[in-house]
Amino acid sequence: MVEKGIGARVLRKEDQRFITGRGRYTDDINQHGQAHAVFLRSPHAHARIRGIDTSAAEAMPGVLAVLTGEDVKADGLGNLVCGWLVKSKDGSPMHMGPHPLLAQEKARYVGDRVAVIVAETLEQAHDAAEAVVVDYEELGPVVALERAHDAGSLVHDEIASNLAYDWELGDKAAVDAAFGRAAHVTRIDLVNNRLVPNAIEPRAAIGHYDPGMDHYTLHVTSQNPHVHRLVMSAFVGVAPEHKLRVVAPDVGGGFGSKIFIYGEECVVLWASKKVRGRPVKWTADRSEAFLSDAHGRDHISHAELALDQDGSFLAMRVNTKANLGAYMSTFSSCIPTYLYGTLLAGQYKTPAIYCDVQAYYTNTAPVDAYRGAGRPEASFLIETLVDQAAGELGMDPAELRRKNFVPKTAFPYQTPVALTYDTGDYEATLDEALRLVDWKGFAARKAESQRRGRLRGIGLSCYIEACGLAPSQVVGSLGAGVGLWESAKVRFSHTGKVQALTGTHSHGQGHETTFAQLVSEKLGIPYEDVEVIHGDTEKTPVGMGTYGSRSLAVGGEALAKACDKLVEKGKKIAAHLLEASEADIEFKDGNFTVAGTDRSKSMGEVVFTAYVPHNYPAGLEPGMEESAFFDPPNFTYPAGTYVCELEIDPATGTTEILRFVAVDDFGNVINPMIVEGQVHGGLAQGIGQALLEGAVYDESGQLLTGSYMDYTMPRADDVPSFEVVTAAGTASHANSLGVKGCGEAGAIGAPAAVINAITNAIGRRVEMPATPEKVWRALQNTQTPQAAE
């Protein structure tokens, strides 16, 4: 048995370089002859561009080029695209407004790219940016989501209204009928607050056109370098795909925001050609990141749950308004639809569900996937609604949930909202969480808090998510423009060392460690002998990238399949060497053995023979290198129960989280330490959404929370020491490894647990982020209902 294989808590390989400052991020790379780009951004949320005078800027010292949307148009470059076609209720396709690399005719949000300045130095580019004269005609901005429908102005003049699509899912008639016979209906209105992703490394890109080779290289902060290459060649047309190399080196966090193909990386590559092959570098400063990284969430919903007399769920009805921002970002259309509506069954056997979603354009930054992407919004809605129902019916919220869980005997379970859950045991994770937190002892703890003048609350969240994106035929039928398989290549060298090449990308997840453990286990070789290679389209096989907790469940499975092929080939070689029948060869712990004998050949001997095939099976190719593609048959369905226990200081409204228990079913786990780390990070972000974070635009469309002075990121002292359990797993059937994915669970499940705990403490729900003032005001209203506004 290998020592550091599946299940071992191996320290992360990559941390040696990260914590000693030897990571190599895009901004660390400097190329010979490199020039610098600065983007001039719109100061207005909505303005017509009557003209841009670049002459003064062009004459400034060191300036190599000043380019605008007119230049983009003149060079025939295409627009950025949203890759997922969503259809409205009436069958009509969504309305996608043009999303140019640099603004043309109008600027549509504060931070929209209006021009790029390329100069010898960064300071010269900044100086010249100030000399560009833009003649803006300010237009009325569309800012608030709730008013986008009736706003006086149009974000995209080409589209008749600000509504991009009006989508629905589920059997409306069945839902209406069920509501008609309900003994009780619980109703809720809630906001899912808008978030800024805040990866620690801001976005950056270096474009380089080599005129000698007629070849393009882009270094970029990307979660999916192959998708960058595809979109930039097939849609934007900045370089042909076979002549474009995209490298995503070390990337410092993404959380979704680095999935997308942004204008900046397309522009620096194009600009490099315009300045005769000088490499052109751009790195966002933090203010640009706030303004122009795609934001997340931003929903307003009304939901209703119909229950019978015993508290069994009969039906659920949800209406959601979703903010798309000024343009449709790469995956934006599928987030509030196929990654949201399809999750509304939660862990429950609700027989009928109907959901409709109106997605609107506004003059704000584009909104797209952010850790969890649609699934946190669904989970938050279900879990606050169910909690409220329990309160209204006077039932224990744990028991109401238990009563309505999909029982473990019911799998595979077809939900009324398209998905088929393959495995799960929701009672097991609930019971473990309740035991760990001592659910029954809460009343005594609450009384003890009360003696200290504190209001104690406890809240549950039983989340589910769909990960391992995704079966290509399924997503294709739902409008996806791509397949969502992965591929891998595993290559032995003469000396028995292995390079494992993956099309996925690691930007904090620890794939270099996890995938090495997986390959070590599959091939029976030492972990140290495996090097994982990712992030370069000219080294690695093609892949669709890392998001949606898919890298292990899809990319890891491709690696496993490539390993299986190597073992099969190894059996042929071993059979030849051992003069046995291939059918009699067994592979175990790195040795090929003739069954029932002690005659065996090690993997190393077999590999050496494959590369020095002096005594070799006839007709067999030499070498030990195999590739595999994997297209999953289903999503995976991680699920679990989170419990938050907290105290509120009634004098100030301040919330202190005392305990946070997370019991997750991630199926089989490769490296429990890394999984726990992923949960910790997700929980911090989920708690951040619940208590601290929120992007705020003023009425004119200026981002008020444009720096860390005003946008509250969770810090170490805002979160408790987490109690995380990942042991109670049911193996997924969607891959041979039985894994489900763990990257987003924390951010998906945590917000409802926190908010439900606050509701439990103070007797009414407050919107996220539940700031001290909101909690304090809710308390004032609770104590003196007359004063409620």
Added chain:
Amino acid sequence: MYSFEYHRPGSVAEAAQLLTGNEDAKLLAGGMTYIPTLKQRLAQPSAVIDLGGIAELKGIKEEAGGLTIGAMTTHGEVASSAAVRQAIPALAALASNIGDAQVRNRGTIGGSISNNDPAADYPAALVALGATVRTSKRELAAEDFFTGMFETALEEDEILTAVHVPKPEKAAYSKFANPASRYAIVGVFVARTSAGVRVAVTGAGPAVFRATEMEQALAGNFSAAALDNVTVAADALNSDIHASAEYRAHLVKVMAKRAVEAAG
């Protein structure tokens, strides 16, 4: 950042000379506010005069029944100074809670009070403790030094050199921090000295102010209960995305009571 001349004088006199007749020159203390301002191109000074090389502006000494703290003394030095912790522990505690470790090791008391950010901590302490501000030209009461939002009594060519803080009988600072910036949304410094009780409030208004009604209530009965019937008007208080004026008014009272309790 734009280009500027950089000077690093060795004495206050030399620094004052560099300021004279150089209208767009700026003094640089710890740079905790000014360096970000420069980096974001929000200021274009003709010259930056770095006070970091002036030894006479640094250090803490016991003097006249109190402490004299040089303008270039860092928050970290104030927080860890045995003299401050012994004589005015509330001031050391306040300094230990400014910003983060990096800010405390760079930021200075002189830079902070010259900037007079309406949410800074030090102004509340200096007004409540009845401190004296010393400059290259004169001495004045802290209360007269802080004149408005980001405004002080400092003249164009005047350099703050030190503050003198008398030792109080009792004092404490209670701060409700902005969750993002950790500046004060409301900070209340309560001090009882031989001159009476003072309550100074930062964060809540356009600049530090004294809560005179609270001072009167506490003069006869230095206890949190004495503040029960005091009302704080929201009218003149700040309102922003983090806290409304009404909430700030409420917090002034809560923080004042907590400060009184902490002062013992």
